[in-house]
Amino acid sequence: QPDFQTPAHIVEAAIKALRDGHHGYTPAQGILPLRESVAKDLHKRHGVEVSPDNIVIMPGGKPTMFFAVLMFGQPGMEIMYPDPGFPIYRSMIQYSGAKAVPIALKEENGFAFSADEVLAQITPKTSLIILNSPGNPTGGAVPKEEVAKLVAGLAKHPHVTVMSDEIYSQMLYDGREHESFLRYPEIRDRLIILDGWSKTYAMTGWRLGFSVWPKSIVDTVVRLCVNNHSCVNAPTQFAGIAALEGPQDDVVKMVKAFDERRRAIVPMLNQLPGFTCVNPGGAFYAFPNITGTGMSARELQNRMLEEAGVATVAGTSFGIHGEGYIRFSYANSIENIRKAIERVGTLLMEKR
Structure with a gap:
C-alpha cells in the first residue's frame, strides 16, 4: 500500500462530515453527490459520459470483484483472469464454482495481455473476463x-462480459496513458469498471471504492450491497468527494515519488546475481525474474525474509505463471529500498 498519509484536506472533509451530523445510514448505492463527483472525474480523465445511476459506491475494491464473480460464475461456466494477478480473482472464481482460466501475462510483453491470446481462449462457456492494467503484482x-484489438474481437463473443480493474490507472510512467475500457461504447452494456481511492489518494484503510455497471444489472448489484454491507459510511463518502474535487497536488507528488523509486529499484535489482527485471509501466511493484538464482520463488522469498529481513512475495502467490518471479513493492523510501537490495545482494553472494 502507499506509504504516504492521506492528504490533509481529505481528512478534514471526513471530520467536518462527522461534526455536521452525518452519522446515519446512507443509500446502499452511495450518496448522490459522490456518484456525481465520480461521473465528473471519469469524464475529466477518460473523456466519457457515465450516468451516476450506473455508479455504485463500495467499501473498497473487493466487493465489486466478489459481486461480479457471484453474478457470472457458477458450475459449468468459465471465468478468465490475469496470471500472475491479484490472488483474490482466482480465489473468488473457485468459490463460485466456475472454472478459473488463467490469462498468461508474459515477461516478454512487459506483463501486458495479448488480445489475440485472450480471444483465443474464449469458449461458449466463458461468462466473464477479468482484466487489470496497470497490474498487481507485475506493474504491467x-x-x-x-x-482496441480485444474490444474489436469481443464483437464475435456477445455472451462475454468484461470486468476491468483500473485501480492503478493514475499510476503510469514514461509518458504512458491509461486506456480505459469505458472509452469503447460498443461494450458498455457488458462492461464492469472497478476503481477507487485507495491507491491514488493513499486511502487504503478508508475502504472506499466505486464501480460502473451496465444499466441492466445495477439494481441487482444494489440489492447485493443491501444484503452484504448495507452502505458505505457517511464521512468516508464526503472524504471521497473532497479527494476528487479538491487539489490534486499530492497525487502528482506521490506518483512522482513512486517513479523515482521505480527508476532506483529496477537497476538495483538487475545488478543482483541471478536477477533480471523489466521496467514496470505502472503501479508500485517490480516483478524480477529470479530463475538465475537456482531457487524457487517460495524458497527465495523465505530466505530473504528469514536471513536478510526483507519482505517480498513469491510469484507463485499470484498464480501458476508466477514461478520464477518475486514481487518487490517500492512503496517505501529509496534509502530503505537500497538497504533491502544490499541485504539481498549479500544473501545471494553468500549462497554462492
Whole structure:
C-alpha cells in the first residue's frame, strides 16, 4: 500500500462530515453527490459520459470483484483472469464454482495481455473476463492497441462480459496513458469498471471504492450491497468527494515519488546475481525474474525474509505463471529500498 498519509484536506472533509451530523445510514448505492463527483472525474480523465445511476459506491475494491464473480460464475461456466494477478480473482472464481482460466501475462510483453491470446481462449462457456492494467503484482500496463484489438474481437463473443480493474490507472510512467475500457461504447452494456481511492489518494484503510455497471444489472448489484454491507459510511463518502474535487497536488507528488523509486529499484535489482527485471509501466511493484538464482520463488522469498529481513512475495502467490518471479513493492523510501537490495545482494553472494 502507499506509504504516504492521506492528504490533509481529505481528512478534514471526513471530520467536518462527522461534526455536521452525518452519522446515519446512507443509500446502499452511495450518496448522490459522490456518484456525481465520480461521473465528473471519469469524464475529466477518460473523456466519457457515465450516468451516476450506473455508479455504485463500495467499501473498497473487493466487493465489486466478489459481486461480479457471484453474478457470472457458477458450475459449468468459465471465468478468465490475469496470471500472475491479484490472488483474490482466482480465489473468488473457485468459490463460485466456475472454472478459473488463467490469462498468461508474459515477461516478454512487459506483463501486458495479448488480445489475440485472450480471444483465443474464449469458449461458449466463458461468462466473464477479468482484466487489470496497470497490474498487481507485475506493474504491467496494457497499450491502447491491445485494448482496441480485444474490444474489436469481443464483437464475435456477445455472451462475454468484461470486468476491468483500473485501480492503478493514475499510476503510469514514461509518458504512458491509461486506456480505459469505458472509452469503447460498443461494450458498455457488458462492461464492469472497478476503481477507487485507495491507491491514488493513499486511502487504503478508508475502504472506499466505486464501480460502473451496465444499466441492466445495477439494481441487482444494489440489492447485493443491501444484503452484504448495507452502505458505505457517511464521512468516508464526503472524504471521497473532497479527494476528487479538491487539489490534486499530492497525487502528482506521490506518483512522482513512486517513479523515482521505480527508476532506483529496477537497476538495483538487475545488478543482483541471478536477477533480471523489466521496467514496470505502472503501479508500485517490480516483478524480477529470479530463475538465475537456482531457487524457487517460495524458497527465495523465505530466505530473504528469514536471513536478510526483507519482505517480498513469491510469484507463485499470484498464480501458476508466477514461478520464477518475486514481487518487490517500492512503496517505501529509496534509502530503505537500497538497504533491502544490499541485504539481498549479500544473501545471494553468500549462497554462492
